Amino acid sequence: MRLRRRGFGIAVFAIALAGTACVQREDPADALPSWNEVASKQAIVAFVERVTAENSADFVRPAERIAVFDNDGTLWSEQPMYFQFAFALDRVRALAPEHPEWATQQPFQGVLENDLASVLAGGEHALIELVMATHAGTTTDEFAAVVEDWLETARHPVTGRRYDEMVYLPMLELLAYLRENGFKTFIVSGGGIEFMRPWTERVYGIPPEQVVGSSIRTTFEIRDGVPVLVRSPEINFIDDKAGKPVGISQHIGRRPIAAFGNSDGDLQMLQWTSAGDGPRFALIVHHTDAEREWAYDRESSIGRLDEALDEAATRGWAVVDMARDWRAIYPESVR
């Protein structure tokens, strides 16, 4: 996205226009009005009709209609950095008064001085240190409140939007369309499970028990007679790449029939889903829209899409060309 604040206003105006236009020219029964009439949309609709037609050899009973969605870059944006990383940086700033030692200690010093290069120079170790310092030490209830407070106040540096207003309107329509057709929709994300759960029901209609993600360890304690779950600074599970089918197995216990992703981190989830018996559907969101969102794929450090894009071509997975396929990107800002 090359838009700045002013461009953002234009984009919202364009989306509003597109919204009006589509009401006029589309089938009112169309459940996916923000999708242009292209191959990706046709493939989605054909698959849903195929598995829901009771007289079809490919009929799938509702209990087996499991659809899994990556989150970052698939349901909401992930540039110029994963939104959860923006949250971690904001948490460092918020917690700094309690940690005077951070003023001279990397990676915290880099965050406080807005010197991200120093932070990133610390590599994975620095990132884990940031995550643990900002995601652990609270109870689960306290952490959920921190996330919700952050969403209320934080604004995206490019669009000026709330982060939870940078979800993709076409994907919101797709989630609703699948659920109307008896699917159970799950998130399977590399992001933190407890970072997503406070808001996925409100924003995506996906309840906490249908969110799978990375996690740190929690332990049960009785504090002053009150049972609490405390978040410990220790990795419990990384729900990314080969971890995604494992997370699906742990949480869902059966193989999805449809999977939606946007990066190489989703490849194994797409492979696992596609390899099941009977009708299967896999789709990749390809970020091709530098005007309305961002354009990136094989060379990006965030949301790299390289191997999975090749495999999509080989296996005939659907690929969304965001610039071409989506009539709108974000919902109208409602706040």
Added chain:
Amino acid sequence: MRLRRRGFGIAVFAIALAGTACVQREDPADALPSWNEVASKQAIVAFVERVTAENSADFVRPAERIAVFDNDGTLWSEQPMYFQFAFALDRVRALAPEHPEWATQQPFQGVLENDLASVLAGGEHALIELVMATHAGTTTDEFAAVVEDWLETARHPVTGRRYDEMVYLPMLELLAYLRENGFKTFIVSGGGIEFMRPWTERVYGIPPEQVVGSSIRTTFEIRDGVPVLVRSPEINFIDDKAGKPVGISQHIGRRPIAAFGNSDGDLQMLQWTSAGDGPRFALIVHHTDAEREWAYDRESSIGRLDEALDEAATRGWAVVDMARDWRAIYPESVR
């Protein structure tokens, strides 16, 4: 249970009679016909009415109506040994031809010679060795098939029933009653998650994604071009005692409003559930019926109920006196 085969026939006859009797004397709208009109049943019904009445200050929206159930001793029997342990012993016997070394190697030798004392003498280490030898090394799909095959052929040594016919009829009614009232029912068991998932939907109406349990580690592999999840001989998570609130947090992501257990292994789950804001319900199944099932509590090595029974009295949790409260124990055998 002191019944042997002959006594079992009498018990089935008695249950059939009780079933007929209750149709005649009960309110046809009664959702819990196998429950006598006692305090435990009244407490259940009062709670459900309280949280579902839309004009009630205690109304709970359906999405928050999460009910969690222990499995062993709460939904099905657990004597004279946990049913999953019987499965493990049968697996040792089935796999023995591939493992000639087991003939002289404990704990396997003890199993093959029906010398359980030798097996148990090995303590926890021997039990873990048995579990890993019989639960790991397969893919997840293969393991599910093994469990289903076992349920088809194995019979309980005392009742002669299929193990999945030793589920409690009053609890099946309770699960259905809660779901009819908008509750989402979960299992939260110390048993193996993949041991339960193949049959919980068929037997309890609880789908795999609503089963929480102990697990071993699985890893994603591509074998001859086919993606598989392989079960590794390494503990991933123990869903017992203080692990139960952790398992609830990981899988469900919100606090239940109702919890059902039968042993000290459920204490922390009951504490965690009860300590939430608003209306909460906790119930303990007390095994008091040596005639129709088993009678055990404070001194039992399986399903010990001691601390949780004391806490139930202190906190006013409902306690089912199985002999007094339940009109029937098992459903009529249908096979």
